[in-house]
Amino acid sequence: MATFRLAAFQKLLERESVPVKREADLTSDYYGMLVFDRAKMKKYLSKEALKGVLDAIDNGTTIDRKIADGVAMGMKAWAIENGATHYTHWFQPLTDGTAEKHDAFIDHNETGGVVESFSGKLLAQQEPDASSFPSGGIRQTFEARGYTAWDVSSPAFIVGTTLCIPTIFISYTGEALDYKAPLLKALHAVDKAAVAVCQYFDRNVNKVIANLGWEQEYFLIDEALYHARPDIVLTGRTLMGHSSSKDQQLDDHYFGSIPERVGNFMIDLENEAYKLGIPVKTRHNEVAPNQYEVAPIYEEANLANDHNQMIMDLMKKVARKHKFRVLFHEKPFAGINGSGKHNNWSLSTDTGVNLYSPGKNPKGNLQFLTFVVNALMAVYKNQDLLRASILNAPNSHRLGANEAPPAIISAFLGTEVNKMLDLIEQNVSDKKMTPEEKTSLKLNIGRIPEILLDNTDRNRTSPFAFTGNRFEFRAVGSSANCASAMISLNAAVASQLTEFKKEVDEIIDSGVKRDEAIFQVLKKYIGICKPIRFDGNGYSEDWKVEAAKRGLTNITCVPEALEAYLTETSKKLFTDQGIFNEKEIEGRVEVEYEKFMKKIQIEARVLGDLAINHIVPTAVKYQTLLIENVKGLKEIFGDDYSTLAGNRMDIIKEISEHITAIKLKVGEMIEARKKANVIENEKEKAYTYDKTVRPFLDDIRSHIDKLELIIDDEVWPLPKYRELLFNS
Ligand code: ADP
Ligand code: MG
Numbered sequence: 001m002a003t004f005r006l007a008a009f010q011k012l013l014e015r016e017s018v019p020v021k022r023e024a025d026l027t028s029d030y031y032g033m034l035v036f037d038r039a040k041m042k043k044y045l046s047k048e049a050l051k052g053v054l055d056a057i058d059n060g061t062t063i064d065r066k067i068a069d070g071v072a073m074g075m076k077a078w079a080i081e082n083g084a085t086h087y088t089h090w091f092q093p094l095t096d097g098t099a100e101k102h103d104a105f106i107d108h109n110e111t112g113g114v115v116e117s118f119s120g121k122l123l124a125q126q127e128p129d130a131s132s133f134p135s136g137g138i139r140q141t142f143e144a145r146g147y148t149a150w151d152v153s154s155p156a157f158i159v160g161t162t163l164c165i166p167t168i169f170i171s172y173t174g175e176a177l178d179y180k181a182p183l184l185k186a187l188h189a190v191d192k193a194a195v196a197v198c199q200y201f202d203r204n205v206n207k208v209i210a211n212l213g214w215e216q217e218y219f220l221i222d223e224a225l226y227h228a229r230p231d232i233v234l235t236g237r238t239l240m241g242h243s244s245s246k247d248q249q250l251d252d253h254y255f256g257s258i259p260e261r262v263g264n265f266m267i268d269l270e271n272e273a274y275k276l277g278i279p280v281k282t283r284h285n286e287v288a289p290n291q292y293e294v295a296p297i298y299e300e301a302n303l304a305n306d307h308n309q310m311i312m313d314l315m316k317k318v319a320r321k322h323k324f325r326v327l328f329h330e331k332p333f334a335g336i337n338g339s340g341k342h343n344n345w346s347l348s349t350d351t352g353v354n355l356y357s358p359g360k361n362p363k364g365n366l367q368f369l370t371f372v373v374n375a376l377m378a379v380y381k382n383q384d385l386l387r388a389s390i391l392n393a394p395n396s397h398r399l400g401a402n403e404a405p406p407a408i409i410s411a412f413l414g415t416e417v418n419k420m421l422d423l424i425e426q427n428v429s430d431k432k433m434t435p436e437e438k439t440s441l442k443l444n445i446g447r448i449p450e451i452l453l454d455n456t457d458r459n460r461t462s463p464f465a466f467t468g469n470r471f472e473f474r475a476v477g478s479s480a481n482c483a484s485a486m487i488s489l490n491a492a493v494a495s496q497l498t499e500f501k502k503e504v505d506e507i508i509d510s511g512v513k514r515d516e517a518i519f520q521v522l523k524k525y526i527g528i529c530k531p532i533r534f535d536g537n538g539y540s541e542d543w544k545v546e547a548a549k550r551g552l553t554n555i556t557c558v559p560e561a562l563e564a565y566l567t568e569t570s571k572k573l574f575t576d577q578g579i580f581n582e583k584e585i586e587g588r589v590e591v592e593y594e595k596f597m598k599k600i601q602i603e604a605r606v607l608g609d610l611a612i613n614h615i616v617p618t619a620v621k622y623q624t625l626l627i628e629n630v631k632g633l634k635e636i637f638g639d640d641y642s643t644l645a646g647n648r649m650d651i652i653k654e655i656s657e658h659i660t661a662i663k664l665k666v667g668e669m670i671e672a673r674k675k676a677n678v679i680e681n682e683k684e685k686a687y688t689y690d691k692t693v694r695p696f697l698d699d700i701r702s703h704i705d706k707l708e709l710i711i712d713d714e715v716w717p718l719p720k721y722r723e724l725l726f727n728s
Helices: 003-014 038-044 047-059 065-081 120-124 180-198 223-227 230-235 260-275 301-321 362-381 383-390 415-427 435-446 448-453 482-509 514-528 541-550 558-566 568-576 582-677 682-710 721-725
Strands: 086-090 106-108 114-116 146-150 157-159 162-171 208-222 280-285 291-296 324-327 341-349 464-466 471-473
Touching: 003 208, 003 223, 038 047, 038 065, 047 065, 065 120, 065 162, 120 146, 162 180, 180 208, 180 301, 180 341, 180 362, 180 482, 208 223, 208 301, 208 482, 223 230, 223 324, 230 582, 260 280, 260 291, 260 301, 260 324, 291 301, 301 324, 301 482, 341 482, 362 383, 362 415, 362 482, 362 514, 383 482, 383 558, 383 568, 415 514, 482 514, 482 568, 558 568, 558 582, 558 682, 568 582, 582 682
Parallel strands: 086 162
Antiparallel strands: 106 114, 146 162, 157 162, 208 291, 208 324, 208 341, 280 291, 341 471, 464 471
């Protein structure tokens, strides 16, 4: 076996699972021990500081300097007691992942020594250099300076020896340069809009919270094998590799028993997550070999998203400890399932009602239907924006690829809710309903809870599925920051609810009773958004035809999908609600174009290198061996050699053909890149990369994968799929 691959294997055989010690037997005994939560605030803050910060968290009041100083003092004391020596503003720039710059808690004292110090000013605001973070033109036109500002709604936490303070990241002129700032604005918008609608049903509602429960899928591969695959190291996915004879055909991995080494990784991860107050609850094997999932109990969306970012970071660290590497790439291995991150989303009130749970009485159900129908309308009207919010280079491998959400956005409702909507559409005529009609409708609505409790009709092929008490937005990619999807979804729903309220109020003003007015608007909406409702198989070819007839869009090209951010409707949606200004939208899309282009650029470079300096030399070596063999046969058997050596001569030719093709195509790919690289406009460059560079990746790969099947396994340099996928 080629030395690199062999060495990896030897290490693998020596692996022992790393035993894990949980912090305490009972999770509740140490849950949140590294979080500056309310309980710690009570203990470490003065009465005044506590009141100020809780007021800010619960009611959005601003924190003045004195309060901030008080909070900083308590936070510092707690952090130092728990081993922290440094603090950092922790933020989520538009890269993949989070950013932090650590500063020690020290300052000079009068006698030339140092003293531990931290102030309200340092807690509230910092000024990192923004020039090395993507901003999509915003930083060129303005200043390089950027600010991070404390997000009081997400508690500070300790990682290692550092106190991490969740912050937003904005430019000197106030434009958002991160995911968190617009997410908070979108959540605020949906809160306001939903409260206004809730008031029709319950005057006591003062706040509506958007909830998020993410399901994080990932692959684990052994560290030694990982290092023997430069493509995985540099791009997060395999750029070559023939499929394994056995992979997921037998469905024997899904929900299967968890291998011990992996199990220990999971326990360790959960232990660390609990210390950080991340409520992880579910762990299981996923469909593909070596693929797994972790999911928490859902939380308020901003906190849930912070927790997702934190756990992704944690997973990388804990995986190393167990000599694994975790892959978040949406499609690390061709031909088998990739990884997503379902975003379970719902709205709930401060009166304890989940607006997506069918109510216990007709009034509650009318409210439930109001929120369902408005969500459908939002998805219908903003299908392109929602697609854009989840689409990037890695996720494009999944989308429309028959294993993950299709590129057509549609919504699954299930039999019972569909029945309800159909009933409203048919029964509520433009004239007033008869009492019988109303009763029958109410009765039917009233039956929803029983039936939904046994929510069996689940549809895994729908990108936006109602699952009994929430919608699952299933198109989100495993490596994504959920905020991207959550900003668009909540903004769309907020805007829709506002429009709904306006329409209903107008009808009420014309003298119609409130419930009647709501019914009328819902009926109208049900008619309008009908095309988005689809409970069938989202992967089928028939659906593509049907969806086109319904006027739904079907876009798999990333640069094209991203344009949805720039339409007048999308811009208006965001600017009207103060979530983004135009500059921010344009900047953000430019960053996406740039990221898309760069990912393909890196993949093309890596593939080109590996093809030329790993694969071609190996192929030549093996071919030379065959040539020697044929020569030997000729020496011994004279003219009869050709019958004896026939198939070897065929292989020699076949290898030559592949080598020639690889060399030619790598050359062409380099030329295509050169041409694309001089394009200055990011959008045009992304399109050009997609159209002229990207196709080479599959093309070159197909030749390499064929060589993998012919060439002596002894000399093949890279761990194969069967090795990568079945060793943990
Ligand atoms: P599935 O069967 O869909 O794979 P999981 O248990 O893996 O379910 O994950 C479901 C996720 O949905 C969890 O994070 C769970 O807390 C979350 N969830 C449950 N109810 C709601 C809700 N009302 N709103 C948002 N998320 C929810
Ligand atoms: Mg799940």
